[in-house]
Amino acid sequence: MTAVISAVGLSKYYGNILGLNDVTLDIEPGITGLLGPNGAGKSTFMKLITGQMKPNIGAVTVRGRRAWNDPGIFRGIGFCPEPDAFYEDVTGREFLTGLLRLQGFPDAEADERAARALDVVDLAEARDRLIRGYSRGMRQRIKFAQAVAHDPEILILDEPLSGLDPLGKRKLIKLIKGYREQGRTILVSSHVLPEIEALTSRIVLIHQGKILAQGDVPYIRDLIESHPHQISVTSSDPRALAGRFIGDRSIQKMTFGEDGRTLVVETHKRDEFFGRLTQAVLAAGIEVDEVSSPDDNLQSVFEYLVEK
Amino acid sequence: MTAANPVRRIFRFFAFLGRRAGRTRVFAVLGLIPVVLAVVARVFLRGRTGLMADVFTEILMVFFLQFYIVLLALFYGTSVTAEEVENRTLSYLTTRALPKPAIVLGKYAAYSALIAALVAVSLTVSFFVLNAARLGQPDLYVTFLRYLGVLVLGILAYTAFFTFLGTVLKRAIILGLVFGFGWENVIQYFPGSTQKFSIVHYLKSLLPYRPAPVGAGGGRGVALLLFRLEPTKPLAAVLILAALTAGLLALAAWVFRTKEYLPED
Numbered sequence: 001m002t003a004v005i006s007a008v009g010l011s012k013y014y015g016n017i018l019g020l021n022d023v024t025l026d027i028e029p030g031i032t033g034l035l036g037p038n039g040a041g042k043s044t045f046m047k048l049i050t051g052q053m054k055p056n057i058g059a060v061t062v063r064g065r066r067a068w069n070d071p072g073i074f075r076g077i078g079f080c081p082e083p084d085a086f087y088e089d090v091t092g093r094e095f096l097t098g099l100l101r102l103q104g105f106p107d108a109e110a111d112e113r114a115a116r117a118l119d120v121v122d123l124a125e126a127r128d129r130l131i132r133g134y135s136r137g138m139r140q141r142i143k144f145a146q147a148v149a150h151d152p153e154i155l156i157l158d159e160p161l162s163g164l165d166p167l168g169k170r171k172l173i174k175l176i177k178g179y180r181e182q183g184r185t186i187l188v189s190s191h192v193l194p195e196i197e198a199l200t201s202r203i204v205l206i207h208q209g210k211i212l213a214q215g216d217v218p219y220i221r222d223l224i225e226s227h228p229h230q231i232s233v234t235s236s237d238p239r240a241l242a243g244r245f246i247g248d249r250s251i252q253k254m255t256f257g258e259d260g261r262t263l264v265v266e267t268h269k270r271d272e273f274f275g276r277l278t279q280a281v282l283a284a285g286i287e288v289d290e291v292s293s294p295d296d297n298l299q300s301v302f303e304y305l306v307e308k
Numbered sequence: 309m310t311a312a313n314p315v316r317r318i319f320r321f322f323a324f325l326g327r328r329a330g331r332t333r334v335f336a337v338l339g340l341i342p343v344v345l346a347v348v349a350r351v352f353l354r355g356r357t358g359l360m361a362d363v364f365t366e367i368l369m370v371f372f373l374q375f376y377i378v379l380l381a382l383f384y385g386t387s388v389t390a391e392e393v394e395n396r397t398l399s400y401l402t403t404r405a406l407p408k409p410a411i412v413l414g415k416y417a418a419y420s421a422l423i424a425a426l427v428a429v430s431l432t433v434s435f436f437v438l439n440a441a442r443l444g445q446p447d448l449y450v451t452f453l454r455y456l457g458v459l460v461l462g463i464l465a466y467t468a469f470f471t472f473l474g475t476v477l478k479r480a481i482i483l484g485l486v487f488g489f490g491w492e493n494v495i496q497y498f499p500g501s502t503q504k505f506s507i508v509h510y511l512k513s514l515l516p517y518r519p520a521p522v523g524a525g526g527g528r529g530v531a532l533l534l535f536r537l538e539p540t541k542p543l544a545a546v547l548i549l550a551a552l553t554a555g556l557l558a559l560a561a562w563v564f565r566t567k568e569y570l571p572e573d
Contacts, residue, residue, distance in 0.1 A: 014570065047399075050399070050402075050403050051402070051403070052398075052399055052402055052403065052568075053568050053570075054568055069408065069565060071404070071405050071406050071407050071408070072405060074403055074404055074405045074406075075405045077403065079399060079403040081396070081399045081400075083396040085395055085396035085397050086397065087325055087397060087400075089325070089328040089329060089330070090324075090325065090328065094324075098321050098324065098325075099400060099404065101317055101320065101321065102317050102318065102321055102401070102404045102406060103404050103405055104314075104317070104405055146400070
């Protein structure tokens with residue numbers, strides 16, 4: 001397949017701070033998930049693709065055209081920015097029609113497209129309310145609507161699911177998948193793995209401005225599974241519980257918390273451990289108050305991968 | 309899709325947003341000051357037509373020329389770029405099929421038109437309140453149009469200057485205040501050619517020149533403001549103001565096209 005977006009040796013610095021470091025990446029039609037913790041360089045990469053920033057080194061092209069100072073490419077690009085920022089004193093409808101007119105659509109068509117986009121994101125009823133009065137989820141949806149209202153072939157979505165409730169997330173995921181079915185190219189960023197996983201199997205891991213890994217979900221999952229996980233179990237008898245796991249080879253380390261009720265386990269096979277934990281708790285009749293994973297977040301996994 | 313001029317598209321969008329903005333209402337209220345002064349003067353100077361014309365000249369020089377248009381141009385001009393960066397809305401504009409210079413020029417045009425409308429309303433009402441007794445005299449309307457023309461030229465020049473400042477600097481408003489209410493107010497009284505380094509000098513050069521009476525030691529307000537003016541010829545003043553406006557706008561458009569506007573964080 002031909003790359004729609006292509007980055008070659010792309011680097012961006014903010015003074016002495018490294019925003020993006022030597023990124024070479026081809027993005028093809030379909031959904032590509034850009035996964036990384038906050039500050040990883042996802043937004044920087046998206047701003048470079050959308051010509052809002054100029055690369056210090058390397059180049060990024062969209063359909064073979066350089067993005068910086070080429071407004072023509074934006075007829076085919078829809079960008080959903082990450083910040084919760086709007087022209088607050090306009091209604092949802094005015095916001096969309098205004099931006100569509102800026103895009104060059106005549107008034108009647110702009111009105112028609114705005115109405116359609118509002119309908120798509122379930123904001124038709126709130127169209128004449130000021131954006132200032134929208135809830136976080138509504139603001140996120142109107143932001144998405146402005147990205148798709150002009151029917152672009154390429155969608156660049158920076159954290160589009162943040163701030164949405166589970167139902168809103170599900171609807172938007174379905175919507176984004178619908179655009180994929182139409183053969184469009186979609187780049188979507190998130191710092192939450194399950195969000196990206198729900199959207200696509202094609203994932204690019206980015207951390208500290210570098211592409212750490214790219215591949216499909218099983219590959220990324222394996223990579224993440226290789227990181228030893230810490231699991232904390234608070235129970236009525238942590239020592240009895242620990243006794244049940246003494247012979248378990250999948251466990252690297254066990255320690256007891258200072259409160260005398262917590263057992264902290266380190267394992268490479270988290271899912272297996274959870275299965276055995278249930279059996280052990282039932283067999284020993286131990287009362288469990290809480291099970292949590294102190295390091296079960298992307299940041300710690302990334303840090304582990306970087307060290308590796 | 310229409311081929312509507314990108315500058316016109318931006319103009320329309322920001323003329324609409326500008327009308328909606330809360331600060332426009334605040335500045336419109338500020339524009340009532342000369343109207344109130346005119347009404348008060350009319351009540352107290354009943355029948356003294358000449359004196360009322362003098363009062364209007366002072367309102368024009370002190371309020372409109374040296375305060376109101378400078379203040380409006382400062383806030384709207386610097387915000388052409390700065391408000392988009394600070395409010396993080398710039399990406400809505402720069403990711404459209406619009407040349408970047410069109411964003412600056414269209415927004416400048418929209419805000420200049422908005423300022424001109426605010427000033428025109430305030431000027432018209434206060435002028436005709438104070439000159440109500442002379443409504444039948446044709447030269448009154450010529451004078452009014454001349455005043456209005458000078459203020460519009462001032463709006464265009466000052467807004468262009470502050471637009472340029474806003475595209476170049478992050479905290480343009482502070483330097484703008486120093487320029488608008490410091491430099492402009494002081495340098496215009498310098499003798500010789502130094503006063504020509506102020507915008508207000510060229511605006512005053514287009515107004516009827518009234519030297520101070522000999523031995524008056526500065527005289528009353530108007531004389532004080534004008535007594536050291538060494539006016540530039542009207543045609544030259546207009547051309548200089550036009551060139552200044554065009555030059556500053558061209559620079560602002562070029563800076564906006566080449567500069568990256570990064571968020572604070």
